[in-house]
Amino acid sequence: MSHAAPQTPPLRMGIPIPNTKLGMWLFLGTEIMFFTAFIGAYIVLRLGSPGWPTDPHDTHINVWFGAGNTFVLLWSSYLVVVAHEAMSLGEYAKAKKFLFATFALACVFLGVKGVEYYGKFAHDILPGHIAENEEQAIDKALFQMKQGLDDEILALVPAAKALEGVEEEDRPEYGTEADLKARIDYAKENMADNEAFQTNQKMRLEYETLRNVASSVNFRDLDAAGTDAVFAKFRQQLLHLRGDVEVGYEYEVPIDGSPGKTKTMAGSVTGHADEVEWPSNPNGFDWSAAGHDVTIHDEEGKHVDVPVHGLVHVHAHHAPEVMESVQSPHPMLYGNLFASCYFLMTGFHAVHVIVGMILFAFPMCIALNGSWTTYVENAGLYWHFVDLVWIFLFPLLYIA
Amino acid sequence: MDASTHDDHGHDAHHVNYLMIFVALCVFTLISITTEIVPFPNHASLVVTVFAVSCAKAFCVLAFFMHLKFEGNWKYLLLAPTTVLAVGLPIALLPDVGVHYYTTDVPQNDDYARMHAEEHLESHGEEPHDDGKAEGENESAPETPDE
Numbered sequence: 001m002s003h004a005a006p007q008t009p010p011l012r013m014g015i016p017i018p019n020t021k022l023g024m025w026l027f028l029g030t031e032i033m034f035f036t037a038f039i040g041a042y043i044v045l046r047l048g049s050p051g052w053p054t055d056p057h058d059t060h061i062n063v064w065f066g067a068g069n070t071f072v073l074l075w076s077s078y079l080v081v082v083a084h085e086a087m088s089l090g091e092y093a094k095a096k097k098f099l100f101a102t103f104a105l106a107c108v109f110l111g112v113k114g115v116e117y118y119g120k121f122a123h124d125i126l127p128g129h130i131a132e133n134e135e136q137a138i139d140k141a142l143f144q145m146k147q148g149l150d151d152e153i154l155a156l157v158p159a160a161k162a163l164e165g166v167e168e169e170d171r172p173e174y175g176t177e178a179d180l181k182a183r184i185d186y187a188k189e190n191m192a193d194n195e196a197f198q199t200n201q202k203m204r205l206e207y208e209t210l211r212n213v214a215s216s217v218n219f220r221d222l223d224a225a226g227t228d229a230v231f232a233k234f235r236q237q238l239l240h241l242r243g244d245v246e247v248g249y250e251y252e253v254p255i256d257g258s259p260g261k262t263k264t265m266a267g268s269v270t271g272h273a274d275e276v277e278w279p280s281n282p283n284g285f286d287w288s289a290a291g292h293d294v295t296i297h298d299e300e301g302k303h304v305d306v307p308v309h310g311l312v313h314v315h316a317h318h319a320p321e322v323m324e325s326v327q328s329p330h331p332m333l334y335g336n337l338f339a340s341c342y343f344l345m346t347g348f349h350a351v352h353v354i355v356g357m358i359l360f361a362f363p364m365c366i367a368l369n370g371s372w373t374t375y376v377e378n379a380g381l382y383w384h385f386v387d388l389v390w391i392f393l394f395p396l397l398y399i400a
Numbered sequence: 401m402d403a404s405t406h407d408d409h410g411h412d413a414h415h416v417n418y419l420m421i422f423v424a425l426c427v428f429t430l431i432s433i434t435t436e437i438v439p440f441p442n443h444a445s446l447v448v449t450v451f452a453v454s455c456a457k458a459f460c461v462l463a464f465f466m467h468l469k470f471e472g473n474w475k476y477l478l479l480a481p482t483t484v485l486a487v488g489l490p491i492a493l494l495p496d497v498g499v500h501y502y503t504t505d506v507p508q509n510d511d512y513a514r515m516h517a518e519e520h521l522e523s524h525g526e527e528p529h530d531d532g533k534a535e536g537e538n539e540s541a542p543e544t545p546d547e
Contacts, residue, residue, distance in 0.1 A: 015474040022478075029482040033489075040490030047494070051512035067433045071426065078422035081465045085418070133511045224514040333511055384465045391457045395432060395450040400443075 024378040028385050031352075035389050038348065042341045042396060051333040058332045059342075060119050066398035069112050070390060076105035077387040080380040087376050092368035095376065099360050102383070106357045113350055120339070124327060127343065130335030134231035135219040137329035141238055142214060145207050148325035150175065152200050153183050162186035199320045206241055210234065235329055242323045342397060349389055356383045421464045428457045 015022055046052050053059050083098035120126065131137035154175060162183040163171050172178035184201075191197045217230050255261045332338075359379040363372050432453050440446040463469040 015477075016472060017474065025475075025478050029478060032479075032482050033486050036486035037489055040486075040493065043490055044493045049508065051508065051515060063433065063436050067429065070429050070432075074422060074425045074429065077425075077461065077465055078418060081418050132508060227514070331511075333508055333515070381466055384461050387465075388458055388461050391454050391461065395454050399432060399435060399450050400447050 018374050020374055020378055021381075024381050028381065031385060035345075035348070038341075038345050039392060039396065042345065045337060045341065049334045049337065053332050053335055053338050058330070058335070059338060060123055060125055061342075061398055062116065062119075063398045065112055065116050066394050069109050070394050072105050072109045072112070073387045073390050076102045076109075077384050079105070080376075080383045084373070084377050084380050087368070087370075087373040090370065092372075096364065096368055099364050099376070103357055103360050103364060106353055106360070109353055110350060113346065116346075120342075125335070125339055127336050127340040130339060131329065131331050132333055132335055133219075133331050134227050134329075137331045138214045138231065138234050141234075141326055141329040142207065142211055144326045145203075145210070145238075145241075145323070148322045149200055149204055149207060150180055151325075152196070152322050153180055153187070156194070156196055156200070157183035157187045157191065159183070161190075200322060203241070203320055203322055210237060231329070238326065238329060242326055242328070345393055345397065349386070349393060352386045352389070356386050359383075416464050418464070421460050425457055425460055428453050428460075 017025075056062065079098045079102045083095045083102065086092070086095035086098060124130070129140075131140045159171075159174070159179070162185075163179075166182075172182060187194070187197050214234060219227055219230075222230065356379070359382060363376060363379075366372075432450050435446055435450055440449070468475050
């Protein structure tokens with residue numbers, strides 16, 4: 001006797017979506033936790049660090065770069081979703097164009113990010129490189145000055161001549177104090193009339209003076225006023241060596257609640273000598289500039305127009321080339337923690353952008369057909385997630 | 401899995417005006433940028449505003465671009481654990497680091513206390529110490545004359 005098989009349809013297990021899509025969503029679930037750990041840690045660290053740097057002049061965070069990249073990612077997200085829509089409608093050529101455009105926008109995003117990173121590297125806003133108080137700022141400036149002087153000697157005095165006659169095994173390691181001493185000794189005897197070497201030696205004396213002044217101070221014994229006084233003096237001397245121009249000026253601002261009445265304020269702007277544009281005499285320094293605007297290029301190259309009603313003082317000095325590597329000493333409290341968080345979050349986000357570009361590269365390289373629809377959808381989901389992360393990184397890092 | 405199988409699962413049957421969503425996202429972004437230009441009464445209101453805008457943008461992306469609005473209930477099953485853990489992490493850390501009940505022993509505390517004391521003196525009209533910065537380099541003093 002045989003039994004008839006039941007005619008009920010087989011049970012379908014699991015979630016009613018393609019396995020690849022389920023896999024992508026599970027992956028995105030882990031990705032959400034991955035980025036939330038960074039973002040959460042950033043929020044917590046920031047709340048626990050009074051004095052966190054927010055001034056764009058200190059952090060070199062440019063809100064317009066961040067905003068531009070936000071628009072770029074939003075636009076690319078839109079293009080991905082319409083690419084998927086075109087795939088669903090069988091318009092594969094159209095979908096491919098959208099994917100190409102998405103890829104191009106991802107390149108733009110990385111380009112802008114590259115410009116931002118270049119600025120951070122140029123201003124040494126890197127984890128572990130930032131002076132957080134006056135003492136560290138002085139140390140850093142001295143370190144940069146010494147490094148510049150040493151690099152110049154290494155370039156100026158060839159080792160082959162300086163260490164001529166010294167056995168190979170007795171030769172000091174490149175760039176060590178012994179190596180530098182041997183080169184300087186050689187240059188003193190054989191390159192005494194070399195102008196660059198003479199300047200280097202003069203600046204080395206200046207460095208020694210500054211270092212002696214700095215090392216004679218115990219910052220822990222100083223009160224706030226004492227620390228400020230020492231730092232101000234050091235900074236003034238260093239800026240003079242760097243060839244900075246300090247322009248003092250006066251200007252008038254309206255007094256709140258008193259229409260028509262103004263008060264005179266005084267201030268100053270410091271910039272490199274080559275970056276200051278003088279309205280009346282671009283080749284020199286002219287007191288008749290009073291009454292005009294002085295344009296200064298700030299460190300990001302932007303013009304800052306200063307309404308000058310009266311120039312108060314001008315200090316100008318042309319710096320030797322070796323001082324180009326020395327940055328203006330400027331402490332930034334919690335700067336290192338800020339830089340760590342910035343590079344960690346934006347760096348991992350940029351890695352995700354690159355992965356997204358790789359995902360889009362595959363369908364761009366082959367003839368698309370219906371079998372790629374789910375792939376494009378999954379790649380699109382990933383790309384939207386990349387956009388989603390930036391939606392929160394932008395206000396966190398650039399605005400708040 | 402081919403397209404026809406995929407289309408059976410639902411969300412593509414819903415018509416979404418993606419261009420309008422994109423425009424809405426751009427408008428939200430413009431609002432975020434405006435917070436940089438328009439002065440806010442305090443930092444807290446700025447933070448609340450920009451993150452409210454961010455949440456609105458995130459909703460648009462999740463609901464429409466990522467099609468979660470049209471997906472089945474599996475989305476809750478899949479995303480609930482992630483959400484709980486993602487939100488739980490900062491909340492778990494907050495009492496210890498963010499709103500610590502003891503003073504962390506870091507040198508930045510001393511520096512901050514000194515800076516804060518100087519700001520306090522300046523705001524009360526006392527002569528600030530001549531720190532030689534002369535209102536700082538690269539400053540745009542006319543924009544912030546009272547600082």
